[in-house]
Amino acid sequence: MHLRDRPSPNHDARPGAVDMLILHYTGMESAAAALDRLCSSEAKVSAHYLIDEDGTVWRLVAEVRRAWHAGVSLWRGRRDINGASIGIELVNPGHGPNYHAFPEPQMAALERLARDIIARHPIPPRHVLAHSDVAPMRKIDPGELFDWHRLARAGIGLWPDFTALPPPAADLAELQRQLAEIGYDIPQSGAADAQTAAVITAFQRHFRPSLCDGKADNETQQRIAALAAIVRTS
Numbered sequence: 001m002h003l004r005d006r007p008s009p010n011h012d013a014r015p016g017a018v019d020m021l022i023l024h025y026t027g028m029e030s031a032a033a034a035l036d037r038l039c040s041s042e043a044k045v046s047a048h049y050l051i052d053e054d055g056t057v058w059r060l061v062a063e064v065r066r067a068w069h070a071g072v073s074l075w076r077g078r079r080d081i082n083g084a085s086i087g088i089e090l091v092n093p094g095h096g097p098n099y100h101a102f103p104e105p106q107m108a109a110l111e112r113l114a115r116d117i118i119a120r121h122p123i124p125p126r127h128v129l130a131h132s133d134v135a136p137m138r139k140i141d142p143g144e145l146f147d148w149h150r151l152a153r154a155g156i157g158l159w160p161d162f163t164a165l166p167p168p169a170a171d172l173a174e175l176q177r178q179l180a181e182i183g184y185d186i187p188q189s190g191a192a193d194a195q196t197a198a199v200i201t202a203f204q205r206h207f208r209p210s211l212c213d214g215k216a217d218n219e220t221q222q223r224i225a226a227l228a229a230i231v232r233t234s
């Protein structure tokens with residue numbers, strides 16, 4: 001794979017091994033602007049890789065180092081997501097008038113890069129995640145126009161067979177339990193609070209992209225149950 005190097009100063013030592021892959025969008029109008037920001041020592045943000053819309057892959061931080069892309073996050077009870085993950089930024093203007101699907105050359109380059117990363121690190125499918133999955137109250141990237149289904153067909157990440165769905169949760173408390181089993185940071189309150197709505201929306205952006213309203217309709221509930229059943233046995 002052809003990589004172009006654009007070293008960022010924003011990284012530090014990893015506390016342990018890599019076992020997660022986190023995908024982002026840049027939320028900026030151009031790759032050049034995003035690269036400038038990810039390499040600015042004042043901004044204190046970075047990622048390991050950035051993929052432009054034409055498929056160009058930029059390497060900013062060595063995989064052995066801890067890049068600064070996830071911020072305050074949580075997955076399966078773990079908080080140092082940067083310490084355990086590889087972060088990939090996808091050039092896209094982000095939610096707003098110009099948000100658009102991720103083009104073919106960019107997706108093809110991502111598939112190649114992600115396959116290569118997964119071959120070198122023990123990253124289970126359930127640890128291939130959106131920034132919004134690990135920070136649902138703060139982040140919405142890469143968003144519902146990112147094609148997770150395609151990525152899973154390429155062997156990267158999880159996409160259950162949604163044609164044979166289990167029954168929905170009996171009540172909100174069970175739904176919250178299932179979302180926590182998947183890995184989300186969600187209160188076990190049985191109450192429809194703001195964090196529960198944010199986590200349901202994050203789930204929908206990833207696994208039910210045609211409806212991202214934070215309300216768990218029957219299909220959303222069934223998809224949550226399906227995913228929980230898979231991670232329970234994986």
Ligand SMILES: [Zn+2]
Binds near residue numbers: 131
């Ligand atoms: Zn992000």
